[in-house]
Amino acid sequence: EAEVAQSPRYKITEKSQAVAFWCDPISGHATLYWYRQILGQGPELLVQFQDESVVDDSQLPKDRFSAERLKGVDSTLKIQPAELGDSAMYLCASSLEGTVNSPLHFGNGTRLTVT
């Protein structure tokens, strides 16, 4: 079964540094999502793409977070500068259409630790 690929699997960075995460969705999936999951909580949506366009980034802290999906395929999420409170699992997911009848498929995430 095709999978959503994410890298790196783990990242440790010092506060005020820049950090980036990469996601390659399942081939043919038009919709891509980035989630943040703090330990012990459910995932929280940060940004949703339809092809290369942002559909929703209302929960993305835009002063320090940015996301792009330039060619409508893979995507990068960046944090600059990182803060201690950004320590979390960052999950990428994709779906075929992004409609109400289209399940999400998740990668295994990048666990970020900010020291």
Next chain:
Amino acid sequence: DAKTTQPPSMDCAEGRAANLPCNHSTISGNEYVYWYRQIHSQGPQYIIHGLKNNETNEMASLIITEDRKSSTLILPHATLRDTAVYYCMWNNNAGNMLTFGGGTRLMVKP
């Protein structure tokens, strides 16, 4: 917000059926109910989804009440590998957002 209510934790004996409830009283008429599960240190895994009718696949069954305000995920013969956090959720039609709640931590015991 697309809010769901689930019990924070449940236990189930291995080999028995696990019935996980979810309340989604504000769901709209054309929004599907989804269930995912998350095993420690992995991303959430899709299990099943449905609109009005009960659904079954190789992993589980989904029972949705007639008024669609609640649903139950059934794992017919739970195994130790089914120990995970189970999330019930649905799309928010306004923005295609998928909102996770706190989930139910299912512990399957030998």
